[in-house]
Amino acid sequence: MTKTARSLAALVIGLCLGAGWFAATADAAGDKPKIKVAAQATSGQVFQFLAKDKGYLDDEGIDVEMVYINNGTDAFSALSSGKVDVISTYGTGGPLIQIANGQKFSIFGGYMIIGATPVFALPGTEYKGIESFRGKKIAIMRGGTPDIVLKGILHDAGFDLNKDVTFVEIKRNQDVMEAVRSGQCEFGAVSTGFEPQINESGMRIVLWPDELWPNHSCCRMLSQTEWMGANPELLKKLLRAYLRAERDMQSPGGMDTVVKLTMKELDMPEGLVRSFVQSPHLIYETDPYKNNVVTMWKKMQSFDYIKDQTVAIDDHLNTAIYKSALDSLLAQYPDDPFFKKKLEMYNQYNL
Incomplete structure (x- = not known):
């Protein structure tokens, strides 16, 4: 022939x-379908690290490319332009502001439900409770979880956010710390992973916001709504792999494995990694926590962070993909106590 x-x-x-x-x-x-996931290099994506190491992504037949972007504005721009498919470590408030401003984004899963976002001050600054913030300057990154959660706490405590406290908006966490260290502001609040730097700078943490607003909703996983609608099975596979990774994290020795993988992937010293990976003020969760996201949305509306009342947030919250991934794992592992517990949590926080 x-x-x-x-x-x-x-x-x-x-x-x-x-x-x-x-x-x-x-x-x-x-050849495998690829998903590009953006995350901050200061905290990484521990589900990804473990899912890759355990071979769960291979089991699902998908390839995940991590794209590290340390600025929320740049991450949202990358998502809207299609340079990445998913973003995961950029809080809840920031994505909600984007949605309120007309971006066609939808939340489909979670990464952290609380994220270790400390409020700090110089050692000599008096702090006896949240009333100590009254009349003071607080350095903050606008739109981030530390900003939204602290403002929500103060608003609920009766503060007029335009009169009773002055928020000084700064672009980088490092500059927030410098504003407090130099005396420009009495207090500051930063994102996950900066606790060691606060301590090394001679400052002290005065408040962990999750103590006053539990499960406030930190980092959510989101995509363009149209892309999500075209790729539900791809995201289901991703969540299946991440749910299995989350199960391993909670097994004996699981967090030690996560620490080692994060050190390797992000080229960070062990002490820094353990400071956030094992912080009691950080909880990793794949669950979408829809009800908690809606609570934050309404709270942001109450103190005029979200002014447009016409956007229906339910149109931007997809729990079906996560539920499908969880149901398929329960069918595969019907006696697994971890997946049974995740179903109970889903029913509590999403229905």
Whole structure:
């Protein structure tokens, strides 16, 4: 048979077998659908690290490319332009502001439900409770979890956020710390992973916001709504892998493994990694926590962070993909206590 004849024969066989032939060829070549996930390099994506190490992504037949972006504005821009498919460590308040401003984003899962966002001051600054904030300057990054949660706490305590306290908006966590260290502001609040730097700078933590607003909703996983609608099975596979990773994290020795993987992936010293990975003020959760997100949305509306009352937040909250991933794991592991507990949590925080 000539080379031309062999090529024609292969084409005919391919046409006869249809799409299945092409899929088999792709599998044989090792091709996998890819998901680009953006995260901050200061905290990483521990579910990803563990899912990759354990082979869960391979089990699902997907490839995940991590893209590290340390600025929320840049991350939202990357998502809206299609440079990344998913973002995961940029809080809840920031994404909600984007949605309120017309971005077609939807939340489908979680990463942290609380995220170790300390409020701090110089050692000589008096702090006897939240009334100590009255009349003071607080350095903050606008739109981040520390900003939204602290403002929500003060608003609920009866503070007029425009009169009773002055928020000084700064672009970087490092500059927030410098504003307090230099005396420009009495207090500051920063994102996950900065506790060691606060201590090394001679300052002290005066408040962990989760103590006053438990499960306030920190980092959520979100995508463009249209992309999500076109790729539900792909996201289901991602969440299946991450749920299995979360189960391993909670097993004996699981967090030690996470620490080692995070040290390797982010090139960080052990002490720094343990300071946030094992912080009692940080809880990793894949669950979407829809009800908690809605609570934050309403609270942001109450202190005029979200002014447009016409956007329906329910249109931007997708719990079906997570539930499908969880149901499939329960079918696969019907006696697994971890997945049973996750179903109880889903029913509590999403229905």
